[in-house]
Amino acid sequence: MATERVILNCAPMTPDISSVGHIARLRLGLKLAGCELCLANVSEELRIVIDLAGLAGRLGVEVEWQAEKRE
Numbered sequence: 001m002a003t004e005r006v007i008l009n010c011a012p013m014t015p016d017i018s019s020v021g022h023i024a025r026l027r028l029g030l031k032l033a034g035c036e037l038c039l040a041n042v043s044e045e046l047r048i049v050i051d052l053a054g055l056a057g058r059l060g061v062e063v064e065w066q067a068e069k070r071e
Helices: 017-032 044-052
Strands: 004-009 035-040
Touching: 004 017, 017 035, 017 044
Parallel strands: 004 035
Antiparallel strands: none
């Protein structure tokens, strides 16, 4: 049986812990229903908050950290 995929457009989301909590709860509910959550249009700021919350791997978001440039 194929897994149904739900795509969440994250573009209008505020990059804060509240948004990350909503995404995590949505992912859990969909997983329990046998569906997969895919995030689209995730801003760099939201990626960072997701990573700081320790949920990057669970939510399927890759965060690439870049070394700070010093001048």
